[in-house]
Amino acid sequence: MSTVDIISDAPAAEAAHLPNIRAVRLEIRVRWRRPTVIPGPVIANVLRGALGITLRQLVCPREWWDRDCLPCPLYAECAYGQIFMPSPPEDATQLRRQQDLPRPFVIDPPGLNPNDQPLPDGLTFRLMLFGDAVQRL
Template sequence: MLDQFQLAVYRFTLRPREEMILPVYKGAVLRGGFGYVFKRTVCFQPQTTSCRGCILRYDCPYPALFEPSPPPDAEVLRKNQNIPLAFVIEPPLDRRTRYGPEETLGFRLVLIGQAIARLAYFVVAFQQLGEAGIGPRRAKYTLERVEALQPWSGEAVSLYEDGALVRGAGELIVDYGMVAERTAALEADGIDAITVNFLTPTRLKHLGHYVTRPDFHILVRALLRRISSLSYFYCGERWEADYWGIIEAAKGVRLAQAWTGWVDWERYSRRQRQRMKLGGLVGQAIYEGELGPFLPLLALGELVHVGKACVFGHGKYEIAP
């Protein structure tokens, strides 16, 4: 079960060289700036708006990270032109909008499976983005530090300092076995209630509509879709799970209480040349029932996020017994 699933968590620290003004929710600025610089760096046809039809699309790192599509021999989702991206940018959760040269801005980057080997592209792109500038005033910054993180203990290993990579990307890799081990104690105690705190806009879709009430089976469906796709396309493993059996069991878990609401959020997509509405639910939900079998799935979802637009940091949640 997900024996080959791997991910890595990194912390990037930026130091402004001048006053930096950013929106409250910084995920789109970081992701958009990275994508623009990254494409400008590696693309042989930067004037195009889509990688579809390019003869290099299966060899170039840009579509692999930003416009992935199922390979011709894919056994699943062959008709789906869009599959989940293999990275998540986690912006800081505070509401600060101004940073000065005496301060730092930190964010986390989650890379999944094959994307771990592409860490250097992220480092170089965020270096160059610092020279181009970020935010409405194009404030310049210096990429001060990149660290690999152990997501639960907080252990950190420095990978980039003083303008150079000092270690490779393969530090503090997290696999599914480690996730399951983390939740084994809770499962052994027969936990029958859990709290999920939805920290960033979470876009859970059910029967064609985005929901504001996060029933447990809807959350589980979204986790199954996301994690199974990430496993197949980036970790080389098709997750042979009893999906319908898992969903039926999830229907037996009750949403006991919910304090959730919808937060509107939109961004301008330079690539699609239009504004996109990407709101989602935030708040807290308490679930009651036979939760033990779902704990590893929920714990993995804490790291890879859930729902749509995860690349911007959407769908971040934390669980607590």
């Protein structure tokens, strides 16, 4: 696991007024409970779903697992809501009318990197988190 601060210090970035972006790169090992085969083309989607379900079960009160997040009194500070269902802050001047903001993470599934080794009992993948998502996790 490594932490990286990405800082926009190139002249072009300064001219474009790009902010400093905090980022973290995690390497996550998944172990199967039983033999599992996931077709290559859908592995990123499966990992995203499993990550979302696991995070929700870790941070949400059990009675909210099957309910809509927006009415939850904890939504504004919730790691799951802010990572998987981000919305602009009420005082936002940009993107305030957007309903579906980009998620602050990227999944790098196994098999895309030539150094990836197949694991009989699971797999390893990389997850990049950006911005406020770094401190939420």
